[in-house]
Amino acid sequence: MGSIARSSYDPRVWTIEPGxxxxxxxxxxxxxxxxxxxxxxxxxxxxxxxxxxxxxxxxGRDLLNAAGLVAVAGALxxxxxxWPAALLVGGSLTLAMFGASVLVAxxxxxxxxxxxxxxxxxxxxxxxxxWPAEVLGVFAAAAFALFGDAAR
Numbered sequence: 001m002g003s004i005a006r007s008s009y010d011p012r013v014w015t016i017e018p019g020x021x022x023x024x025x026x027x028x029x030x031x032x033x034x035x036x037x038x039x040x041x042x043x044x045x046x047x048x049x050x051x052x053x054x055x056x057x058x059x060g061r062d063l064l065n066a067a068g069l070v071a072v073a074g075a076l077x078x079x080x081x082x083w084p085a086a087l088l089v090g091g092s093l094t095l096a097m098f099g100a101s102v103l104v105a106x107x108x109x110x111x112x113x114x115x116x117x118x119x120x121x122x123x124x125x126x127x128x129x130x131w132p133a134e135v136l137g138v139f140a141a142a143a144f145a146l147f148g149d150a151a152r
Contacts, residue, residue, distance in 0.1 A: 014140040016133050017080040026078035030129060033075040037068035037094065038121040041101040042114060069094045072125075079132060089128060089139055097121040 019026065044061045073090030077083060104110065104117040128135050 013082050013084050014136060015082070016136060017082070019080050023079065026075065026080070027129060029078055030072070030075035030125075033068075033071035034093075034097070034122065034125040037072060038097060038101065038118050040064050040068065041098065041105075041117065041121075044098075045102070045105050065094060065098055068098075076128070081132070081136065085136055085139070088143070089135065092139070093125055093128065096124045100124060 041064075044064050069087075069091055072094055073083075073086045076086035076090050081089065100120040101117045104120055105113045108116075110116050
């Protein structure tokens with residue numbers, strides 16, 4: 001006798017929980033987490049320059065990025081994202097902001113690279129703050145396209 005395949009689809013993973021008056025505070029926590037992460041990237045760039053002299057500098061940058069992920073994902077959870085969605089969106093944001101920061105600071109010839117790095121990182125994070133449900137919908141569609149029923 002054949003077995004029946006069960007789907008682990010839970011539509012709540014791809015929804016944002018309704019919030020009350022605390023949602024404004026949660027959004028402020030998200031802005032603070034993004035701002036702190038972007039400001040910490042300057043320290044990360046210093047550690048990158050020290051990498052050839054100090055064995056621990058690469059691990060220090062990894063710890064900064066991991067702390068940024070925890071802060072951003074935690075703030076997204078406070079904003080009503082489920083934990084899986086907060087980790088997916090927060091991890092993607094963290095990687096994108098890190099990449100933009102390194103690109104602006106090391107590859108582009110711009111005046112005031114720190115300011116540009118912060119501005120580009122903030123622009124990457126802004127859609128999540130303004131249109132959280134729509135951004136989550138884009139991530140859900142990408143997960144479904146990549147993983148099919150396993151993402152449901």
